[in-house]
Amino acid sequence: MPDSAAALPVYLDCDTGIGDAMAIAYLLASEHAALLGIGTVSGNTSAAGAARNTLDLLALAGRDDIPVAVGEHDFLTRAFHGGATRVHGDNGIGGVVLPESPRHPVAESAPEMLVRLAHENAGQLRVIAIGPLTNLAIALRLDPTIADLVADVTIMGGAAMVPGNVTPVAEANVHNDPDAAAAVLEAAWPVTLVPLDTTMQSLLDTDDRDRLLASTRPVAHAIGEMLDTYFDFYVQVFGRRVSVLHDPLAAAVALGDLELDSAPIVHVEIDTTNGPGRGQTVSDLRGRFRGHPPTERARTRLVLSVAEPFAPKLMAALLTA
Amino acid sequence: MPDSAAALPVYLDCDTGIGDAMAIAYLLASEHAALLGIGTVSGNTSAAGAARNTLDLLALAGRDDIPVAVGEHDFLTRAFHGGATRVHGDNGIGGVVLPESPRHPVAESAPEMLVRLAHENAGQLRVIAIGPLTNLAIALRLDPTIADLVADVTIMGGAAMVPGNVTPVAEANVHNDPDAAAAVLEAAWPVTLVPLDTTMQSLLDTDDRDRLLASTRPVAHAIGEMLDTYFDFYVQVFGRRVSVLHDPLAAAVALGDLELDSAPIVHVEIDTTNGPGRGQTVSDLRGRFRGHPPTERARTRLVLSVAEPFAPKLMAALLTA
Numbered sequence: 001m002p003d004s005a006a007a008l009p010v011y012l013d014c015d016t017g018i019g020d021a022m023a024i025a026y027l028l029a030s031e032h033a034a035l036l037g038i039g040t041v042s043g044n045t046s047a048a049g050a051a052r053n054t055l056d057l058l059a060l061a062g063r064d065d066i067p068v069a070v071g072e073h074d075f076l077t078r079a080f081h082g083g084a085t086r087v088h089g090d091n092g093i094g095g096v097v098l099p100e101s102p103r104h105p106v107a108e109s110a111p112e113m114l115v116r117l118a119h120e121n122a123g124q125l126r127v128i129a130i131g132p133l134t135n136l137a138i139a140l141r142l143d144p145t146i147a148d149l150v151a152d153v154t155i156m157g158g159a160a161m162v163p164g165n166v167t168p169v170a171e172a173n174v175h176n177d178p179d180a181a182a183a184v185l186e187a188a189w190p191v192t193l194v195p196l197d198t199t200m201q202s203l204l205d206t207d208d209r210d211r212l213l214a215s216t217r218p219v220a221h222a223i224g225e226m227l228d229t230y231f232d233f234y235v236q237v238f239g240r241r242v243s244v245l246h247d248p249l250a251a252a253v254a255l256g257d258l259e260l261d262s263a264p265i266v267h268v269e270i271d272t273t274n275g276p277g278r279g280q281t282v283s284d285l286r287g288r289f290r291g292h293p294p295t296e297r298a299r300t301r302l303v304l305s306v307a308e309p310f311a312p313k314l315m316a317a318l319l320t321a
Numbered sequence: 322m323p324d325s326a327a328a329l330p331v332y333l334d335c336d337t338g339i340g341d342a343m344a345i346a347y348l349l350a351s352e353h354a355a356l357l358g359i360g361t362v363s364g365n366t367s368a369a370g371a372a373r374n375t376l377d378l379l380a381l382a383g384r385d386d387i388p389v390a391v392g393e394h395d396f397l398t399r400a401f402h403g404g405a406t407r408v409h410g411d412n413g414i415g416g417v418v419l420p421e422s423p424r425h426p427v428a429e430s431a432p433e434m435l436v437r438l439a440h441e442n443a444g445q446l447r448v449i450a451i452g453p454l455t456n457l458a459i460a461l462r463l464d465p466t467i468a469d470l471v472a473d474v475t476i477m478g479g480a481a482m483v484p485g486n487v488t489p490v491a492e493a494n495v496h497n498d499p500d501a502a503a504a505v506l507e508a509a510w511p512v513t514l515v516p517l518d519t520t521m522q523s524l525l526d527t528d529d530r531d532r533l534l535a536s537t538r539p540v541a542h543a544i545g546e547m548l549d550t551y552f553d554f555y556v557q558v559f560g561r562r563v564s565v566l567h568d569p570l571a572a573a574v575a576l577g578d579l580e581l582d583s584a585p586i587v588h589v590e591i592d593t594t595n596g597p598g599r600g601q602t603v604s605d606l607r608g609r610f611r612g613h614p615p616t617e618r619a620r621t622r623l624v625l626s627v628a629e630p631f632a633p634k635l636m637a638a639l640l641t642a
Contacts, residue, residue, distance in 0.1 A: 161482050161483060161484070162482060163604075163605070163606045163607045164607070165607070167603075168603050168604060168605040168607060169601070169603055237607070237610055237611075238610045238611070267489070269597045270597075271596050271598045273594040274594075275592050275593070275596060275598060276592050276598070276601075276603040277594065277596060277597070280597075280598055282489050282490055282597040283484075285484045285489065286485070286486070286558070289558055289559045290558075290559070
C-alpha cells in the first residue's frame with residue numbers, strides 16, 4: 001500500500017488486457033504511485049470489458065478504493081471491431097475467470113475523470129496510458145488546459161527502430177487510433193513514449209509463470225494463469241513460451257523506477273494516412289551518431305532502451321501485489 | 322579488365338554522384354563484372370550531368386568502350402528540382418573537374434538500353450540500380466517481358482530498421498521516386514535491396530582518402546578528391562570526417578563479392594502516400610526472432626548486414642581501377 005504523502009498521483013488509462021493487468025499489479029505494489037483513478041478504453045478488449053476486468057482485479061487485490069471509469073468504446077475515426085482475442089483471449093485476460101467484484105464503474109467517463117484529476121492535482125498528476133489514446137484525445141477536447149496541468153504523460157506505444165506488432169511498422173495501441181495518438185503527441189504536455197524497441201527486450205518465461213502460480217497471493221496467481229494465453233501467442237513471435245512486458249515496463253518508466261539507457265528527446269510524428277505506414281510513430285533518429293542534438297521540433301522523450309533488466313523487478317512486484 | 326567469358330553481364334543505372342563514382346570504379350576493377358552499359362537518371366545530379374560525369378570517369382579509367390545512355394530527367398509523378406548539392410557538390414562529384422571526355426551519350430535512352438541488354442543477354446543480365454528507380458520503371462512500361470529476362474536486380478535503397486537519410490524513415494533513392502520503386506518491387510524479377518541498414522556500417526575515413534590521393538592512378542586520385550566534399554557532409558551525420566559506401570556496397574553485393582550476414586526474403590512495400598512515411602521501404606521483419614519464415618508475400622531479399630568489412634575490399638578495388 002503506497003504512502004500517499006510520498007507517492008506520485010497517477011491516472012492510469014488502460015484496456016485490460018494481460019499486460020495491463022501486470023501494469024496495474026505493478027502500480028498497486030509500488031510505493032511510488034498513488035493510483036487515483038483508472039480509465040478504460042477499447043483495445044485488447046472493449047472499454048466496458050476492460051473496466052470489468054479492472055474492477056475484478058482491484059477486488060482481488062483488496063483495492064476497492066480505486067475508482068474505475070469507462071471510456072471511449074470507439075476510436076476517433078473508426079468503430080471498435082472487437083479486441084485482440086488471439087493475443088489476450090476472449091475476455092481480454094486470457095479467459096481467466098476472476099471472482100466478480102460487486103463494484104461498478106463510476107458515473108463519470110474516463111476522459112472526464114482525467115480532466116477532474118488533472119485539475120485536482122494541478123502540476124502533479126502523472127498520466128500513464130497503456131491502451132489506445134482515444135480517452136486522452138477526448139479529454140484534451142473536453143478541456144485543452146489539461147495539457148498544462150498534467151505533470152507528464154507516459155505512453156506504451158509505437159515502434160522506432162524495430163518492427164511493429166500489427167503491421168510491419170505499427171504497434172497496436174497507436175495503430176488502433178492514430179488520430180488520437182497524433183493529438184496526444186501534439187499537445188503541450190511532456191510525453192514519454194515507451195515503444196516496442198524497449199518493451200520487446202524484457203520477457204517473462206515459464207519459470208516466472210511457475211513462480212506466480214505457486215504464489216498464495218490471488219493477484220499473482222491470477223496473472224500466472226493469464227500468462228498461459230499470452231505464452232501461446234508469443235510462441236508465434238519468439239518460437240518459445242515467453243511474454244513481453246509492454247505495459248508494466250511503461251508503468252515502471254513513468255514512476256522513474258528504471259534507469260534509462262537511451263532515451264533521446266526527438267520529433268515523433270504519427271502516420272495518419274491510410275497507406276502502409278498508418279499508425280507508425282515516425283521518429284526522427286537521424287541524429288543518433290551525435291547523441292541526438294536538440295532540434296526545433298524535438299519534444300517527445302523516446303525510450304529506446306533501459307539500463308537494467310526489468311523482469312526481476314516486475315516479478316518482485318507481482319509477487320507482493 | 323574483366324574476362325568477359327567468366328564475367329557477369331551488368332547494366333548499371335546510376336546518378337553519378339560520388340558514391341556512384343566509387344561503384345563504377347569498383348565494377349571496372351572487378352573480374353566478375355562485364356559492364357555492358359550504364360544508364361543515368363536524375364538524383365544526386367541531373368540525368369544529363371550524371372552522364373557527363375560517367376563519361377569523364379570512364380575516359381579517366383581508359384574504358385571508352387562502355388556506352389552511356391541518358392535516362393529520365395524527371396521522376397514518375399514529380400519534376401526533378403535539382404540534385405543533392407549539399408552532399409555531392411554542384412556537379413555531383415564534389416566539384417572535382419575531370420578532363421572532359423570527347424565521347425557523348427548514345428542515342429538510345431537508358432530505359433531503351435536496359436530493354437535491349439535484357440533481350441541480348443536473356444536470363445543473364447544483372448541490373449544494378451544505385452539511383453532513383455525511374456529508368457527501371459520506364460523500362461518495365463516499355464517492355465514488361467524484361468521482368469522475366471533479367472537475372473536479378475540489386476538496388477541501393479531504402480531503410481528497414483535504421484533511420485532514413487532524407488526523412489526520418491526514407492532513404493534518398495526511394496524517396497526521390499517512390500512510385501518507380503513500387504513498380505520495380507512489384508515486377509516479377511528477383512530483387513535484392515541493399516538498404517541503409519547495411520550501407521551505413523561501412524565507412525572510408527581520412528586515412529583511406531590520403532591513400533587514394535597518393536595514388537598515381539587517375540580514377541583513384543579523382544575519387545580521393547571527391548571524398549573531401551562527401552566528408553564535409555558526413556561530419557553532420559557522424560561527427561567526424563568519414564564517407565558511407567552506399568553505392569559500391571550494392572555493386573559488391575550484386576556481384577556476390579560479399580558474404581552476407583542477414584539477408585532474409587521478406588515483403589517490402591513502398592509508401593507512396595503523401596504522409597510522413599512517403600518513400601519508406603515498409604519491410605515486414607516481424608519474423609526476425611524465428612529466422613524470417615517464408616510468407617506468401619515475401620519476395621524481396623533485404624540485405625540487413627554483411628559478414629565482412631567492405632572498406633578494405635573497396636580500397637583495394639579503387640587503387641587498381
